[in-house]
Each structure stands twice: as C-alpha cells, then as structure tokens.
Amino acid sequence: MNKKKITIFIFIWFNVLVAFGPIASQDKSPNIIYILADDLGYGDVKAFNPNGKIPTPNMDAMAANGIKFTDAHTSSAVCSPTRYGILTGRYNWRSSLKSFVLSGYSKSLIKQERTTVPEMLKTQGYATAYIGKWHLGWDWAIEDKDANLEHNKLNANPKVDFSVPVKNGPSTHGFDYSFGFCGSLDMAPYVYIENDMPTMVPTKTTISVDEKGIWRKGLTSDDFVHANVLQDLTDKAVDYIEKNAKKTSPFFLYFPLPAPHTPILPTTEFLGKSNTNMYGDFVMQVDDVVRQIRETLKSQGISENTLLVFTSDNGCSPKADFKELEKVDHDPSYVYRGTKADIFEGGHRVPFIVEWPSKGLKNSSTDKVICTTDFFATCAELTGYQIPDTEAEDSYSMLSLIKGDNDEDIREYTVHHSIDGSFAIRQGDWKLSVCSGSGGWSYPRPQDVEKEKLDLPDMQLYNLKDDIGETKNLIAANPKKAKELKKALKKIILDGRSTSGKNQENDGMEGWKQIEMIVN
Numbered sequence: 001m002n003k004k005k006i007t008i009f010i011f012i013w014f015n016v017l018v019a020f021g022p023i024a025s026q027d028k029s030p031n032i033i034y035i036l037a038d039d040l041g042y043g044d045v046k047a048f049n050p051n052g053k054i055p056t057p058n059m060d061a062m063a064a065n066g067i068k069f070t071d072a073h074t075s076s077a078v079c080s081p082t083r084y085g086i087l088t089g090r091y092n093w094r095s096s097l098k099s100f101v102l103s104g105y106s107k108s109l110i111k112q113e114r115t116t117v118p119e120m121l122k123t124q125g126y127a128t129a130y131i132g133k134w135h136l137g138w139d140w141a142i143e144d145k146d147a148n149l150e151h152n153k154l155n156a157n158p159k160v161d162f163s164v165p166v167k168n169g170p171s172t173h174g175f176d177y178s179f180g181f182c183g184s185l186d187m188a189p190y191v192y193i194e195n196d197m198p199t200m201v202p203t204k205t206t207i208s209v210d211e212k213g214i215w216r217k218g219l220t221s222d223d224f225v226h227a228n229v230l231q232d233l234t235d236k237a238v239d240y241i242e243k244n245a246k247k248t249s250p251f252f253l254y255f256p257l258p259a260p261h262t263p264i265l266p267t268t269e270f271l272g273k274s275n276t277n278m279y280g281d282f283v284m285q286v287d288d289v290v291r292q293i294r295e296t297l298k299s300q301g302i303s304e305n306t307l308l309v310f311t312s313d314n315g316c317s318p319k320a321d322f323k324e325l326e327k328v329d330h331d332p333s334y335v336y337r338g339t340k341a342d343i344f345e346g347g348h349r350v351p352f353i354v355e356w357p358s359k360g361l362k363n364s365s366t367d368k369v370i371c372t373t374d375f376f377a378t379c380a381e382l383t384g385y386q387i388p389d390t391e392a393e394d395s396y397s398m399l400s401l402i403k404g405d406n407d408e409d410i411r412e413y414t415v416h417h418s419i420d421g422s423f424a425i426r427q428g429d430w431k432l433s434v435c436s437g438s439g440g441w442s443y444p445r446p447q448d449v450e451k452e453k454l455d456l457p458d459m460q461l462y463n464l465k466d467d468i469g470e471t472k473n474l475i476a477a478n479p480k481k482a483k484e485l486k487k488a489l490k491k492i493i494l495d496g497r498s499t500s501g502k503n504q505e506n507d508g509m510e511g512w513k514q515i516e517m518i519v520n
C-alpha cells in the first residue's frame with residue numbers, strides 16, 4: 001500500500017469505528033448486579049405500597065427508571081432455600097433442604113455437579129463475584145466431627161480450625177471473587193471469609209440479647225463488628241464495581257445483604273430517620289445501599305448497560321414488630337396475609353425491581369407472576385446460553401417482560417413453599433395451599449391447629465383476584481378446581497419435572513408428610 005492508500009484505509013476504518021463503536025459497546029452483554037435484601041417486606045418499599053410510611057427514595061427511583069414486578073415470589077418463605085433457588089434455578093425442595101434454614105456451620109447445600117448462575121455466566125465470558133451473606137452452607141474444618149448433626153442447630157458452636165480455607169463455598173460454585181460471612185448476621189461464626197480464607201481467626205465470643213440487636217452467642221473476629229457489616233459489604237461491592245467497570249468482559253455481582261434482618265442495627269446516621277421504628281430506620285439504611293450502588297454505576301459510566309435487580313429473600317419477619325409499626329399505620333406485608341415463613345402471600349410475595357436503562361422498560365409495572373428461580377433462565381436468554389435438560393428446571397426467562405417485547409405469562413404454574421415444608425400452587429388467580437394453617441409463623445400455626453383442635457379443612461383454595469387477603473377458603477365450594485391444582489402440583493413434584501418437562505431427580509422425598517398429602 002502506498003501512503004495515500006494507507007491514509008484512505010485508516011480514514012475508512014476510523015469512520016466505521018465511530019459509526020459502529022457505540023453500537024458494539026451497547027451490544028456487549030450487560031453487567032448484572034443482584035441485590036438481595038434480607039427479610040424486607042413487600043409493603044416496606046414505597047413504590048409497592050402507596051400507604052407505606054418508610055421513605056425509600058432510592059428503591060423508588062430505581063422502579064421509576066425500570067420495571068416493577070407486583071406479583072413476584074420467592075421460591076420459599078425463608079432464607080437458605082430461596083437462595084438455593086436463585087443460584088440454581090431450581091426449587092429448594094428438590095435438594096436435601098426440605099424445610100427450615102441452615103446454620104452458620106452447616107455443610108454446603110449446593111451439590112458440586114449442580115450448575116449455578118455464576119458458573120453459567122462464566123461460560124458466557126463474565127467475571128463473577130459474591131459479596132454478602134451466604135447462608136447456603138460452607139464446609140468448615142470442624143474438628144469434633146462426631147457432633148456433626150449438632151452443627152445444623154442455629155446456636156451451634158463446634159470446634160473449628162479457622163486458620164485453613166473453608167471448602168465448597170462460593171468459589172467452588174462459580175464465583176471468581178468472594179467476600180462475606182457464612183450464615184445469617186445472628187448466627188455464629190461472626191467471621192469474614194475472603195476467597196475461602198477467614199480474614200482473621202476469631203479469638204473472642206460475643207452475644208447480644210437486646211430486643212432488636214439480638215444475635216446468638218458465638219466466636220467473633222476483631223474485624224467483624226455487627227453494626228458495621230452492612231456498610232463493610234457495601235464498600236466491598238462499590239470497590240468491586242469500580243475495579244471491573246472498565247474491563248472488556250462484563251461482570252456479575254451477587255450482593256445478598258444481611259439487612260433489614262435481625263440484628264436490627266441502624267447506624268447513628270439512620271437512627272430515628274424514618275419516624276417509624278428501628279426496623280424502619282434500618283430499611284432506610286438498606287435504601288441507602290441502593291443509592292450507593294446506583295451512584296457508583298453512574299460515576300463509572302456503566303449504569304446504562306447494567307441490569308440491576310433488587311428484591312428480598314422472603315416476606316417481612318415479625319421481628320420488625322408489626323404492632324409497633326401499626327401505630328404509625330405501616331404494614332410491612334401491605335394487603336397480604338401473614339409474614340416471613342408462611343405459605344400465605346406475606347411469606348413469599350416480595351418487591352422485585354429490574355433497572356436496565358439501555359434496553360429495559362422504564363417507569364413500568366407488570367402483574368405477571370414471576371419466581372426468584374427465574375433468574376437463571378433470564379441470564380441464560382440474555383447471554384445466549386442454551387440450558388440443558390439437567391439444569392435450572394424451575395426457571396423461566398422474564399427477559400420479554402423486562403424489555404417489554406410482549407406481555408404474556410411466562411409461567412403456567414408457580415410452586416410456593418413454607419418454613420415447615422408445606423406447599424402451595426398458583427395458577428392465574430387461583431392458589432391452592434396444601435395445609436390447614438399458615439405453614440409458618442402466623443396464626444393459625446401448625447401447632448395451633450393441632451393444639452386447639454381447629455376444625456379446618458386440610459387444604460385452602462383462594463381466588464386472589466376477588467380475595468387478595470386470603471380470607472375466604474373456597475375449597476368446599478370449588479372442589480374441582482382444588483383437585484385440578486393438586487394434580488398439577490403432584491406432577492411437578494413427584495415426576496421430578498418442571499412444567500417444561502425437563503427430567504430431574506428429587507433428593508429424598510420419603511417420609512415427608514407434606515409430600516404425602518399431595519401424593520396420596
């Protein structure tokens with residue numbers, strides 16, 4: 001090439017790059033950030049509860065700039081099982097966790113061969129990170145192995161070697177970078193773990209029995225201060241975003257917060273700020289975490305092509321003090337019956353917001369039912385990953401709803417699950433709960449039903465369109481509908497299949513009374 005030809009060549013390429021460069025960069029798969037609040041109720045977010053009394057300006061701003069899912073459900077009414085569903089696209093009751101939650105010393109729940117969202121995204125060129133509360137089990141170097149079962153108790157304090165790596169945690173389940181702690185903020189050990197290594201060996205034992213700031217007795221590292229944990233984690237998340245913003249590969253950050261779960265410990269900046277109670281103040285501090293993340297995305301110039309999800313792991317806990325909040329006319333469960341742990345809507349209907357400025361809908365709302373297990377298939381469609389039959393069998397992509405491509409239902413059935421292992425199935429406006437009471441912590445609790453010999457039908461059928469508060473059990477009036485739903489539920493559970501017909505195995509269903517009620 002002579003000089004003139006080279007000049008023309010460069011000129012043409014320059015123009016091509018100027019013309020198509022922005023498109024090319026927009027076509028880069030989006031960064032994905034999943035913020036999971038802990039025990040935040042549907043009614044605690046102003047954008048979801050017009051009568052709410054807790055100011056949540058940053059969650060509201062996110063909703064105004066994105067899409068609000070008003071009929072979103074966690075796959076369980078409690079913590080660990082919901083987290084299993086988010087990361088695997090699979091209902092927790094197919095795993096070995098049939099009810100309740102794990103402790104801070106429980107073994108890793110996710111089997112090594114099970115594909116997780118970060119593992120899948122890594123095949124699509126993503127950098128992956130987990131920062132926050134894990135609560136999915138992590139294999140500590142427990143020295144008194146004989147007492148193995150004891151470790152699943154929430155107040156367990158086994159003898160552990162904290163100077164060696166903790167195994168089968170986030171790094172073995174697909175996260176390139178990890179920082180967090182093992183259980184809940186009220187379950188020992190109170191130790192940060194970074195890339196599998198405890199950051200410090202704990203040398204002291206702490207306990208708090210204060211009404212709101214309660215946490216169970218356990219070993220605590222000097223760098224682990226309960227009241228600082230929310231901001232420590234947020235600082236790590238901000239730092240991760242800043243370090244990864246300019247890289248050529250997109251990133252996925254899974255950011256499960258320990259708040260507003262107990263211990264309810266708002267910092268002085270937030271104490272008294274909500275004019276409700278300490279729980280309300282703590283919710284405002286969670287809202288401020290959303291501010292910090294969104295501001296970081298803006299300052300790094302990556303907010304347009306970042307898909308930001310904000311939701312909660314189950315409904316609001318009674319520990320928020322519903323009676324105290326009632327005095328200021330605030331209901332964390334909004335119009336829904338019950339609380340965290342229940343099969344009622346208050347157990348698992350959660351605020352769910354997706355903000356993706358460059359491609360997603362803005363200031364929009366959808367009442368299509370989604371489940372937290374749907375995250376896997378959504379990320380798969382987003383990045384062009386073909387899900388094999390052996391993965392994520394309870395996951396349906398909600399990408400069309402996020403982008404507004406169409407407004408069709410993405411799932412025919414959704415299965416709900418409560419803390420005691422009870423099931424419900426939702427189809428359209430119909431909901432069948434296969435238990436007499438709440439299946440959780442609200443009246444009538446399973447023990448109330450038994451103790452008071454309550455004469456309740458074995459199952460509950462509600463039409464949520466006419467009866468959002470689940471007050472009129474239609475089981476006697478509509479046995480045909482109940483039978484139909486029970487049959488559908490049986491098929492989903494027993495066949496070990498999702499409604500899409502992907503064959504999967506279930507772990508240990510034998511002797512499980514809630515299953516027997518459905519099977520027989």
Ligand SMILES: O=[N+]([O-])c1ccc(OS(=O)(=O)O)cc1
Pocket residue numbers: 078079080100101154184261
């Ligand atoms: O003590 N319980 O019954 C209990 C404790 C924790 C819990 O779930 S978690 O979300 O707080 O971990 C559920 C039940």
